[in-house]
Amino acid sequence: MTVTDARELTGEIADDGRGGKTGAGLAELRRLLADVFGILVEDAAGDADRSRFRGRKYRLGQILGGYLDLWQGVSLAGRIADTSYVLLAPALGSADAVLDDGPVAVLPGHVLVAHPGEEMRLTVGRRCRLWIVNIPLSAIHIALSALGEATTTRPLRFDRLMNIRQGPGQSWVRMATLIRQELESEGALVEVPDVARAYEQALVETLLRVHRHTYSDQIERQSAPGVGDGGGQHRDHWPRVLRAVLQQIDEHPTRRYRIDDLAGDAGVSTKTLQKYFREHLGVTPIEYLRIRRLDLAHQALLAADRSTTNVETVMRRLGFRSYGHFSRHYQQRFGQLPGDTLRLPPG
Known part of the structure; x- marks a missing residue:
């Protein structure tokens, strides 16, 4: 697997004479937006007969990114891939987006965050x-x-815009x-896999520290003195x-639990225990147990030696009995199949 990469992009979108856009350039732009940037384009239109673009793409571990220079305006309609977050930032010019919560104008000095x-x-x-x-979700x-x-029991949602001209956002940029x-320097230390992974993790961790999201308050409290x-x-x-109950599950996540037993051990009714979980975690006790096991499976697969470990061994050790059930929930949570995680370089 290539840990780092940097290469040029170029293409041209031509009018097909019938009011649509065609040519290798359009196909290449759609492919790049999907494969590199995680934007699945269903429709594209330009404001000129020919819309040229060029740019550069980069890879840092699991993170893919880069820039596109667009000479003429272009409109794209589609959705963000289910497996990743996408950050958009115009360095020159401007962009307007319409997302789930309405329209957003994105100007230089700001980053727009779109969710899976x-x-x-x-x-x-x-x-x-x-x-x-x-x-990718897995990097988050x-x-x-x-x-x-x-x-984490709830999907992580970032605030929509991050200011990168001042404050913590500027440090991230x-x-x-x-x-x-x-990445652009030949023979740089980032070409060493361990160094690349350290850079990758630092970039994502810093983003989670500087830009508000669902778990910002918890992270701040974890970092406070005395915690x-x-x-x-x-x-x-x-x-x-x-x-x-959380301590019991966290300390013994592979046990087979029934909601009645958990409630009985805690000295409360099943209804009361369900109420506490939903109020404070947004999930049921059994859903929390599954999430906890999935996270442990993810950590185990990341650290595993694939020459001596397989997915089924990890799955069964953590109490999952159906591979299909495990694989489906794993992909929903981490944006990749368990086998894909196992194939990542360790560390």
Whole structure:
């Protein structure tokens, strides 16, 4: 697997004479947007007979990104791939997007964040350089785990826009710029796989620290002085019963649990326990157990030696009995199949 990469992009979108756009350029642009940038384009239109583009794409571990220079304006309609977050930032010109929560104008100095599976219409103005970064779900989960949020029960949603001209967002862009310069330099240290993975993790972890999202408050509390690795202050205000059940599941995730037994051990009714889980975690106890096991499976597959480990061994060790059931839930959570995770370089 190629850990790092940087290469040129070029193409041309031509009018087909019937009001549509055609040519190798359009096919190439659609392919690039899907394969590199995680944007699945269903329809495209330009404001000139010929819309040229060029750019550059980069790979840093699982992260794919780069920029496109568009001489004429272009409008794209489609959706974000289910497996990744997409960041859009015009360095020159401007772009307008329509997403699930309405229209957004994106100007230089700001980054727009689109979420997995989100419908999007994107209109890019003339003479625009548009930076695009595709961050897989699995990279987000790895970074969350490193920051102390190993078990996430709700989809992570970022605030829509990040200011990169000042404040913490500017620091993230400086880091991204440094990494880009390294990727463009022949013989740079980033070509060493371990170094590339360290850069990749630092880039995603920093994004999670500087840009607001669903778990920002928990991460801030985990980082506060006096907070150990064992729990985190964000659970302190939860009911004692809920904390006891969570501790039981976290310490013994491979046991076979029944909701009645968990409630009985905690000294409350099944209805009360279900209520606590839904109020504070947004899931049922059994759903939480499945999420916890999936996260442990993900960590085990990332660390495994594929010459001596297979997916079924990890799956069964963590209490999953059906490969189809396990694989479906795993892909929904991490955006890739278990076997794809196992094939990633360790570390």
